[in-house]
Amino acid sequence: MTTTHHTPDLFALSEIRGPVLRPGDDGYAEEVTGFNLAALHTPDVVVVAAGADDVVTALRWASATGTPVAVQATGHGANFPIDHGLLISTARMTDVRVDPEQRTATVAAGAKWRDVLAASAPHGLVPLNGTSTDAGAIGYTVGGGLPVLGRTYGYATDLVRSFQVVTPEGLLRETDPTREPELFWALRGGKGNVGVVTSMVTELLPLRTVLGGGLYYPGEHAEAVLTAWAEWIRTVPEEMCSAFAVLRLPPIPQLPEPVRGGFWARVAVTWTKDPAEGGELLQPIRSAAPVSVDWVREMPYTDVDSIYMEPQDPLPGRESCSLLRELTPDAIRAFLGQVGPAVPDCPLLAAQLRHMGGALSRPARTDDAICARDAAHLLEAVAVLASPPEAEAVERATASLHSAMSPYGTGRTMVNIHGTPGDAADRARAWTPEVQDRLRRVKETYDPSNLLRFGHTV
Structure with missing residues (x-):
C-alpha cells in the first residue's frame, strides 16, 4: 500500500517575497541541493527567504500547521537528509556590513565566510573563519566554529556580540548577553536547536x-x-x-x-x-x-x-x-x-x-x-x-x-x-551531560513542539 504525504495548505505563505517551491517545481532541485551531495533532501516545501520577514512568515506557518522545519544556507554541514517538512533556504540573504571603527561585521544568514572576508579585508580586518571560506558563517558559528586561527583567538562564537533569530512560533528576537541570555547561550555551540538565525554581529580582528x-x-x-x-x-x-x-x-x-x-x-x-x-x-x-x-x-x-x-x-x-x-x-x-x-x-x-x-x-x-x-x-x-x-x-x-x-x-x-547524527546517545557526544540538559531546557522554552528536529538536535 502506498502512503500519501499531504502538504498543508500553502496560502499563508503567499506573503513571502522569495520563491516558495514544491517537488517538481522549477528550481526545487537546485534549492534543496547543498554542498554535501550525500544528503539528499526531499522537503514538501522550500521557502527561499529574501529576508528576515520571510523567515518569520515561514515559521508562523510551520507552527500553525505543525510542520517540522530545517534551514540551509550552503549545505556544508548537511549530514542529515531532510525528509518532508519545510526547508528554509537562506542562501539569498548574503548581505555583510562592516563597521571598521567598531571592528564588527553584521552578517546575514546566507553569507559565506568569503563574503565576510571580502567586505572586511579592505579595512585590514578579518573574521574567525574555518578551513574553508566557502562555508556559511552562521551555521559554522552556531556550531561553535573551529577557526584556522583558533589557538590564537579562540572559537568563532567567542567574538559574537548579538544574534537576530526567529524562534519557532515566528517571533523575531534580538539576543545578546543581557537580552534573553539563555537563548544567546544556546546559539553559541548548541547548533540549530532553538531558532533560525537571520543575522549576527561579530567582532573582527586587525590582521592583514x-x-x-x-x-x-x-x-x-x-x-x-x-x-x-x-x-x-x-x-x-x-x-x-x-x-x-x-x-x-x-x-x-x-x-x-x-x-x-x-x-x-x-x-x-x-x-x-x-x-x-x-x-x-x-x-x-x-x-x-x-x-x-x-x-x-x-x-x-x-x-x-x-x-x-x-x-x-x-x-x-x-x-x-x-x-x-x-x-x-x-x-x-x-x-x-x-x-x-x-x-x-x-x-x-x-x-x-x-x-x-x-x-x-x-x-x-x-x-x-x-x-x-x-x-x-x-x-x-x-x-x-x-x-x-x-x-x-x-x-x-x-x-x-x-x-x-x-x-x-x-x-x-x-x-x-560530528557527521551524520545517530541515536540520542551518539548526538549527546557533542555536549557534556550538564550542557545537554541545559540545551534541552532552553529548547523546551523556545521550541516546545520540537519543530526544529532535523540535523543534530537534542
Missing part, C-alpha cells in the same frame, strides 16, 4: 597577512613527521596554529599538479606574528623528513583557503571527528595503524589531527555551549562517497579509526564536524 601553508612529505614518512610534530607542538606559542594529516588525494584537475593523486603526510600551519620568527619555529618540522612540496609563505589572509586546500566544489562527503585528550606514542601508533602507509587500501581522503589548546582552552567571556575546551587535539576523518561499495568501506574505516583512538579521547565530538 599570516605565514601559512602546507609542508608535504611522501606518505611513507608519516611516522617520522607525526612523531616530530607531536613533540614540536608541546613547545610552540599559541600564535602557531597547525594540523597534521595523512592525505590520499585523487588525480583530479581541481588539485594542483605537485600533490595531485599522491599519498602525503602534511603539516598545515598558520602563524600570526613575525614571518621570520615563524620560519625559525618551523625548522624542526621542515627537517623531520624530506619535504617534497613547501607551500608555506607569507600571504594575505584572503588566501587562507590555500592552507588546507579543502574542496571548493560540491561532492558526496562523509566527515566525523573525535576530541582527544592526549597524543602519546601509543596514540600515534594507533592512528597510523589505521590510516598510515601500512594500510594502502584505506578509503579515507584525509585523516587529520588539529592542535587545540591555547585560546581554544580558555573560558569564553560569556558562557557558551561549547564542550571542547578540555581537548588537546581534534581527530577528523573525511572521505568522498563515490559508490555504495566505497561508502561501506568508508563507514568501516571511519568506525575503526575512532574506535582505535577512543582510549586517548575525551568521549566527545564537535557538533559541526
Whole structure:
C-alpha cells in the first residue's frame, strides 16, 4: 500500500517575497541541493527567504500547521537528509556590513565566510573563519566554529556580540548577553536547536597577512613527521596554529599538479606574528623528513583557503571527528595503524589531527555551549562517497579509526564536524551531560513542539 504525504495548505505563505517551491517545481532541485551531495533532501516545501520577514512568515506557518522545519544556507554541514517538512533556504540573504571603527561585521544568514572576508579585508580586518571560506558563517558559528586561527583567538562564537533569530512560533528576537541570555547561550555551540538565525554581529580582528601553508612529505614518512610534530607542538606559542594529516588525494584537475593523486603526510600551519620568527619555529618540522612540496609563505589572509586546500566544489562527503585528550606514542601508533602507509587500501581522503589548546582552552567571556575546551587535539576523518561499495568501506574505516583512538579521547565530538547524527546517545557526544540538559531546557522554552528536529538536535 502506498502512503500519501499531504502538504498543508500553502496560502499563508503567499506573503513571502522569495520563491516558495514544491517537488517538481522549477528550481526545487537546485534549492534543496547543498554542498554535501550525500544528503539528499526531499522537503514538501522550500521557502527561499529574501529576508528576515520571510523567515518569520515561514515559521508562523510551520507552527500553525505543525510542520517540522530545517534551514540551509550552503549545505556544508548537511549530514542529515531532510525528509518532508519545510526547508528554509537562506542562501539569498548574503548581505555583510562592516563597521571598521567598531571592528564588527553584521552578517546575514546566507553569507559565506568569503563574503565576510571580502567586505572586511579592505579595512585590514578579518573574521574567525574555518578551513574553508566557502562555508556559511552562521551555521559554522552556531556550531561553535573551529577557526584556522583558533589557538590564537579562540572559537568563532567567542567574538559574537548579538544574534537576530526567529524562534519557532515566528517571533523575531534580538539576543545578546543581557537580552534573553539563555537563548544567546544556546546559539553559541548548541547548533540549530532553538531558532533560525537571520543575522549576527561579530567582532573582527586587525590582521592583514599570516605565514601559512602546507609542508608535504611522501606518505611513507608519516611516522617520522607525526612523531616530530607531536613533540614540536608541546613547545610552540599559541600564535602557531597547525594540523597534521595523512592525505590520499585523487588525480583530479581541481588539485594542483605537485600533490595531485599522491599519498602525503602534511603539516598545515598558520602563524600570526613575525614571518621570520615563524620560519625559525618551523625548522624542526621542515627537517623531520624530506619535504617534497613547501607551500608555506607569507600571504594575505584572503588566501587562507590555500592552507588546507579543502574542496571548493560540491561532492558526496562523509566527515566525523573525535576530541582527544592526549597524543602519546601509543596514540600515534594507533592512528597510523589505521590510516598510515601500512594500510594502502584505506578509503579515507584525509585523516587529520588539529592542535587545540591555547585560546581554544580558555573560558569564553560569556558562557557558551561549547564542550571542547578540555581537548588537546581534534581527530577528523573525511572521505568522498563515490559508490555504495566505497561508502561501506568508508563507514568501516571511519568506525575503526575512532574506535582505535577512543582510549586517548575525551568521549566527545564537535557538533559541526560530528557527521551524520545517530541515536540520542551518539548526538549527546557533542555536549557534556550538564550542557545537554541545559540545551534541552532552553529548547523546551523556545521550541516546545520540537519543530526544529532535523540535523543534530537534542
